[in-house]
Amino acid sequence: MRQQIAAANWKMNLDYKQAKTLLDTILAQQIMLEAHRKVVFAVPFPYLRMARKKTKEMVNYEVSAQNCYQKKSGAFTGEVSVEMIHSSGARYVIIGHSERREYFHESDQVLAEKINLALEHRLTPIFCCGEALSIRESGKQDAYVAEQLANSLFHLTPDAMQKIVIAYEPIWAIGTGKTATAAQAQEMHAGLRSVLARQFGQPVADLIPILYGGSVKGSNAKELFSQPDVDGGLVGGASLIAEDFTAIIHALK
Numbered sequence: 001m002r003q004q005i006a007a008a009n010w011k012m013n014l015d016y017k018q019a020k021t022l023l024d025t026i027l028a029q030q031i032m033l034e035a036h037r038k039v040v041f042a043v044p045f046p047y048l049r050m051a052r053k054k055t056k057e058m059v060n061y062e063v064s065a066q067n068c069y070q071k072k073s074g075a076f077t078g079e080v081s082v083e084m085i086h087s088s089g090a091r092y093v094i095i096g097h098s099e100r101r102e103y104f105h106e107s108d109q110v111l112a113e114k115i116n117l118a119l120e121h122r123l124t125p126i127f128c129c130g131e132a133l134s135i136r137e138s139g140k141q142d143a144y145v146a147e148q149l150a151n152s153l154f155h156l157t158p159d160a161m162q163k164i165v166i167a168y169e170p171i172w173a174i175g176t177g178k179t180a181t182a183a184q185a186q187e188m189h190a191g192l193r194s195v196l197a198r199q200f201g202q203p204v205a206d207l208i209p210i211l212y213g214g215s216v217k218g219s220n221a222k223e224l225f226s227q228p229d230v231d232g233g234l235v236g237g238a239s240l241i242a243e244d245f246t247a248i249i250h251a252l253k
């Protein structure tokens with residue numbers, strides 16, 4: 001079975017003590033994860049090491065950075081490299097979140113560079129894509145999202161592509177309380193999978209987890225995740241509430 005992933009994106013929230021308490025509360029539930037299930041905590045950079053120390057003893061619990069820089073090392077004051085992230089014990093990195101694309105003007109080309117560096121340093125990229133409301137209203141979401149994939153991922157070999165996790169996150173559903181319906185999510189995910197199949201072959205496309213993101217909560221996760229092409233979620237707001245995120249973990253297929 002394809003990997004099913006509940007990924008928490010804490011964004012720029014929680015102080016150090018609050019972060020430790022949240023992790024402790026979730027991990028205290030001792031939710032056992034079968035081999036095809038994973039929980040990933042995408043925490044702020046200063047908390048990567050602490051989060052790894054706390055999750056280390058638990059099987060299939062991993063830590064992720066929320067971003068990385070597109071150069072290996074050097075005079076880039078304030079930036080964080082993939083090597084630093086890997087050496088902290090994290091094994092995932094979110095690349096191309098819509099907030100990075102919008103507020104930090106990260107282009108598809110820059111994201112492709114980040115993908116390459118992450119893979120070279122044995123980090124699994126969680127590559128985000130998704131359309132704004134105006135694009136959905138004009139009915140062009142399929143082509144728009146396919147182009148995001150093409151521009152940042154189609155240079156990869158099928159072998160490299162198998163190491164990527166995709167997160168489809170319609171921007172109109174992020175932090176708005178508006179969730180795509182399970183049918184809308186399934187339709188987009190199936191479409192993305194066929195785009196991947198055309199480029200990399202069906203067997204590769206069948207292996208790639210495609211997560212849904214956009215106001216996933218404890219109350220709607222089960223319905224979303226039950227769709228055949230929805231392989232879990234990338235969760236913002238609800239991942240900061242232990243009870244909600246625990247329910248989301250339980251909702252994984």
Ligand code: PEP
Pocket residue numbers: 009169173174175176177213214215216234235236237238
């Ligand atoms: C996100 O930021 O990736 C996200 C999906 O946020 P939220 O769950 O709050 O909509």
